[in-house]
Amino acid sequence: RTVYVNGEYLPETEAKVSIFDRAFLMADGVYEVTSVLDGKLVDFDGHATRLARSLSELDMPEGPSRDELLEIHRELVRINEVTDGLVYLQITRGAPGDRDFVFPDPATTPPTVVLFTQSKPGLADDPKAKVGLSIVSVDDLRWSRRDIKTVQLLYPSMGKMIAKAQGKDDVWMVEDGHVTEGSSNNAYFIKGNTIVTRPLSNDILHGITRAAVLRFAEEAQMAVEERLFTIAEAQEADEAFITSASAFVMPVVEIDGVALGDGKPGPKAARLREIYLDESRKVAI
Numbered sequence: 657r658t659v660y661v662n663g664e665y666l667p668e669t670e671a672k673v674s675i676f677d678r679a680f681l682m683a684d685g686v687y688e689v690t691s692v693l694d695g696k697l698v699d700f701d702g703h704a705t706r707l708a709r710s711l712s713e714l715d716m717p718e719g720p721s722r723d724e725l726l727e728i729h730r731e732l733v734r735i736n737e738v739t740d741g742l743v744y745l746q747i748t749r750g751a752p753g754d755r756d757f758v759f760p761d762p763a764t765t766p767p768t769v770v771l772f773t774q775s776k777p778g779l780a781d782d783p784k785a786k787v788g789l790s791i792v793s794v795d796d797l798r799w800s801r802r803d804i805k806t807v808q809l810l811y812p813s814m815g816k817m818i819a820k821a822q823g824k825d826d827v828w829m830v831e832d833g834h835v836t837e838g839s840s841n842n843a844y845f846i847k848g849n850t851i852v853t854r855p856l857s858n859d860i861l862h863g864i865t866r867a868a869v870l871r872f873a874e875e876a877q878m879a880v881e882e883r884l885f886t887i888a889e890a891q892e893a894d895e896a897f898i899t900s901a902s903a904f905v906m907p908v909v910e911i912d913g914v915a916l917g918d919g920k921p922g923p924k925a926a927r928l929r930e931i932y933l934d935e936s937r938k939v940a941i
């Protein structure tokens with residue numbers, strides 16, 4: 657596989673970053689994941705806009721321009737012949753000579769920019785979408801700026817392991833009695849004709865897929881209520897689902913051992929998934 661590091665396209669075995677890189681020492685970096693369907697990028701502009709915001713919130717210099725980023729994404733997809741899959745992008749605060757808590761001067765310590773692709777043939781036909789996910793709840797032990805897409809992913813990673821140890825698929829995190837989000841996705845339930853999901857704030861990542869799905873709710877003739885909700889309320893729902901750039905819309909069929917409805921993926925989440933995939937394919941670039 658060919659990857660991109662700081663202006664160069666290299667075989668992955670030759671790509672290197674410093675051991676002093678602040679992402680390696682301090683998780684001082686941000687990232688984006690953009691999915692690829694039929695060789696095209698889904699919602700590239702949404703991801704580029706969120707990346708710029710993450711950088712700015714952390715006082716990191718502006719990264720490559722939107723057009724440069726698009727060019728790199730496309731070049732990697734082309735060279736690596738990705739039909740379905742994703743492009744991972746990471747920008748870190750670079751590698752000063754020493755380990756130091758104080759941010760280095762960006763004039764002398766340029767950011768580290770890394771991109772690589774992951775091929776996932778049949779990404780849109782994930783058999784999990786036909787079965788649905790089983791979720792367990794855990795306390796949300798992350799920091800309070802979850803709106804910034806940083807590479808501090810240890811707790812979400814531990815969450816996935818907690819779920820796995822119980823034979824489940826993923827976790828929903830709970831803070832002050834209310835669901836924040838999934839380990840790497842936004843969380844929703846459906847009651848009647850209404851989609852309920854937590855409002856945007858610093859408590860959750862502002863999902864690019866979330867924004868798209870809420871836009872498409874109207875096409876699915878569904879209402880949207882952005883408000884706090886509990887695990888108990890979601891367990892009483894007709895359906896539930898998660899969204900992320902790589903999972904699209906994925907139904908949830910069980911929460912903390914309680915089956916939703918008949919325990920099978922429901923028609924409304926399935927419809928939202930279909931609309932999301934159709935519309936995304938249409939506008940992918």
Ligand code: PMP
Pocket residue numbers: 689837838839840841842860861862863864865866899900901902
């Ligand atoms: N929340 C968290 C914590 C995430 O890590 C992600 C995906 N990276 C999402 C939500 C979904 O965001 P998006 O739809 O932009 O992939």
